[in-house]
Amino acid sequence: MTLLATETELARKRRARRMAKALTEAHPDAHCELDHGNALELAVATILSAQSTDKGVNLVTPKLFARYPTAADYAAADRAELEEMIRSTGFYRNKTDSLIKLGQALVERYGGEVPGRMTDLVTLPGIGRKTANVILGNAFGVPGLTVDTHFQRLVHRWQWTEETDPVKIESAVGGLIERRDWTMASHRIIFHGRRVCHARKPACGACPVARWCPSYGVGETDPDKAAKLLKFELAPGADNPYAAWAPHAAGAPSGVAGTQTAGVPAP
Ligand code: SF4
Numbered sequence: 001m002t003l004l005a006t007e008t009e010l011a012r013k014r015r016a017r018r019m020a021k022a023l024t025e026a027h028p029d030a031h032c033e034l035d036h037g038n039a040l041e042l043a044v045a046t047i048l049s050a051q052s053t054d055k056g057v058n059l060v061t062p063k064l065f066a067r068y069p070t071a072a073d074y075a076a077a078d079r080a081e082l083e084e085m086i087r088s089t090g091f092y093r094n095k096t097d098s099l100i101k102l103g104q105a106l107v108e109r110y111g112g113e114v115p116g117r118m119t120d121l122v123t124l125p126g127i128g129r130k131t132a133n134v135i136l137g138n139a140f141g142v143p144g145l146t147v148d149t150h151f152q153r154l155v156h157r158w159q160w161t162e163e164t165d166p167v168k169i170e171s172a173v174g175g176l177i178e179r180r181d182w183t184m185a186s187h188r189i190i191f192h193g194r195r196v197c198h199a200r201k202p203a204c205g206a207c208p209v210a211r212w213c214p215s216y217g218v219g220e221t222d223p224d225k226a227a228k229l230l231k232f233e234l235a236p237g238a239d240n241p242y243a244a245w246a247p248h249a250a251g252a253p254s255g256v257a258g259t260q261t262a263g264v265p266a267p
């Protein structure tokens with residue numbers, strides 16, 4: 001019998017909030033990893049992030065944003081030039097199409113500005129509900145849950161919900177987490193998915209939410225071996241965000257897994 005079948009709704013809500021609190025402490029540096037300075041830049045970066053890494057997108061956006069600072073610039077873009085600028089993010093023909101059409105729609109319908117409402121955002125080319133939530137949460141301060149693949153995998157492992165449709169997942173998880181925390185909770189869950197609870201090799205033995213996780217044991221449980229599975233990078237000179245629970249990771253070279261042996265709650 002699964003935990004989902006036996007746990008009361010209230011107990012699940014309490015468990016989810018404890019996990020969310022632990023994730024707040026575990027990932028103090030969680031943030032939107034797509035570099036942007038305004039809503040248009042975030043919309044563009046989010047469109048480019050489909051089937052690409054945020055890092056890969058961040059490599060192309062500085063030049064792109066300088067070349068196309070307004071929606072009108074995308075609307076009038078030379079297709080070949082734009083394709084070339086975003087080629088490295090993959091699917092560049094489709095993405096070019098979306099960016100030009102997005103620019104046109106914004107100019108024609110919203111005076112060149114990105115609207116701050118879900119109902120408007122989802123009518124725009126290249127913008128679905130997930131992208132709209134990213135834009136609302138990070139550019140407009142409107143709480144939103146970003147249900148990406150990490151988010152889906154983790155909330156299933158945690159048995160917060162068994163829904164598989166992203167909109168239903170959003171609604172189920174929205175009932176567990178306080179609305180005002182939705183945007184940051186999304187970042188923390190995604191960080192946790194990228195750094196600790198990986199798809200293939202979850203680091204259960206080095207996981208700060210292990211004590212509340214019904215899937216503890218799907219990954220490595222030996223603390224030392226699990227610690228080697230943690231994946232995160234430290235910018236030069238940056239404090240180790242995991243000093244509290246991954247003290248031995250301090251100074252881990254950029255892109256190399258840190259190590260962790262202490263501070264893990266007993267599962
Ligand atoms: S205990 Fe394992 S499965 Fe559960 S969240 Fe942590 S890494 Fe993921």
